[in-house]
Amino acid sequence: MCPSKTTRENTRGGRPYNAGPYLPRSGGLDAHRRAAARCQGCPLHENATRTVFGKGPESARIVLVGEQPGDQEDRRGEPFVGPAGRLLGKALEEAGIDRDEAYVTNAVKHFKFTVAPGGKRRIHKAPDLREISACRPWLLAELRLTRPDVVVALGATAGKALMGSSFRVTKDRGALLRMPGEEEGAYVVATLHPSAILRASDKDREAAYAGLVSDLSVAAKALAECEPSP
Numbered sequence: 529m530c531p532s533k534t535t536r537e538n539t540r541g542g543r544p545y546n547a548g549p550y551l552p553r554s555g556g557l558d559a560h561r562r563a564a565a566r567c568q569g570c571p572l573h574e575n576a577t578r579t580v581f582g583k584g585p586e587s588a589r590i591v592l593v594g595e596q597p598g599d600q601e602d603r604r605g606e607p608f609v610g611p612a613g614r615l616l617g618k619a620l621e622e623a624g625i626d627r628d629e630a631y632v633t634n635a636v637k638h639f640k641f642t643v644a645p646g647g648k649r650r651i652h653k654a655p656d657l658r659e660i661s662a663c664r665p666w667l668l669a670e671l672r673l674t675r676p677d678v679v680v681a682l683g684a685t686a687g688k689a690l691m692g693s694s695f696r697v698t699k700d701r702g703a704l705l706r707m708p709g710e711e712e713g714a715y716v717v718a719t720l721h722p723s724a725i726l727r728a729s730d731k732d733r734e735a736a737y738a739g740l741v742s743d744l745s746v747a748a749k750a751l752a753e754c755e756p757s758p
């Protein structure tokens with residue numbers, strides 16, 4: 529029998545790309561964080577320093593999902609602590625979202641990079657669809673445990689992890705969406721990744737940043753509307 533397309537695409541040397549077997553059967557975020565530290569669900573664990581799991585309260589009503597840890601996140605073990613994280617913090621504040629009350633995570637939990645000639649700098653490399661789908665069980669577990677009202681997809685990778693591989697942030701950013709098959713679930717709002725704003729030309733940066741704040745404001749408004757009545 530021919531192996532299915534999915535099986536062929538999601539294996540490497542016969543080993544499946546899948547974090548599923550590393551997930552604990554029970555427990556909260558801390559148990560999942562401990563288990564994720566040992567994840568070998570795809571080859572990215574081989575070169576990264578550590579797993580960077582999500583951070584924030586289990587009671588968070590909003591979850592922010594980025595792409596993958598960057599260089600500084602990989603060294604420090606926390607999501608969004610580098611330049612993109614600082615920009616995100618500023619935009620959240622302007623949109624009226626308290627970062628300390630949000631759960632912040634990434635679609636992919638290991639840093640993927642190439643080493644620059646000379647061997648000093650590690651250059652970010654975008655995760656591919658196999659890696660995104662291998663890591664998805666961790667993201668789904670984080671969403672199951674936090675049960676947020678609103679999820680923000682920061683950039684294309686998070687958009688694909690949450691909404692499916694054909695999702696285009698440029699097309700659907702700033703709209704109130706739901707994850708496919710979860711019509712009663714959390715709202716999803718997609719927006720640009722903060723790193724895309726850092727990379728934008730001087731000419732485009734201001735408008736790109738205003739767009740991020742505007743999309744985050746959509747999330748803030750949805751959050752206010754879902755507020756449990758006192």
Ligand code: URA
Pocket residue numbers: 594595596597598601606607608609610612613634723
């Ligand atoms: N970019 C991301 O997507 N996540 C981080 O944690 C840092 C940079």
